[in-house]
Amino acid sequence: MVKTFDEMQKTSNANVDATMHSFEGVTKATQAIAIEIADYTKRSFESGTKTMENLVGAKSLDKAFEVQTEYARAAYEDYVSYASKLGELYTDLAKEAFKPYQSFATKVIPGK
Numbered sequence: 001m002v003k004t005f006d007e008m009q010k011t012s013n014a015n016v017d018a019t020m021h022s023f024e025g026v027t028k029a030t031q032a033i034a035i036e037i038a039d040y041t042k043r044s045f046e047s048g049t050k051t052m053e054n055l056v057g058a059k060s061l062d063k064a065f066e067v068q069t070e071y072a073r074a075a076y077e078d079y080v081s082y083a084s085k086l087g088e089l090y091t092d093l094a095k096e097a098f099k100p101y102q103s104f105a106t107k108v109i110p111g112k
Helices: 005-057 061-108
Strands: none
Touching: 005 061
């Protein structure tokens, strides 16, 4: 199975094209991840600040405990949602990174 120079050049060009498309998809997915992290950080900071204000303004120990309990519940729910969304974004990143190589593999490996 000897490849001609033209076949080798076509394969090389296909590989370069796949790599460039991979970078484009990865860049978009990475930007989405960065945005999600920034949004979560902002939400978390704002929630913590509001909770501290409410704790300082609490008139009783029961009210302070209620504020803290509500904060813990909301922070947990927000974190679970964030972790799920981030997991989806990383899955999308992996798919985008390898998508161009799927078509490349079918070109290089006959019958696939």
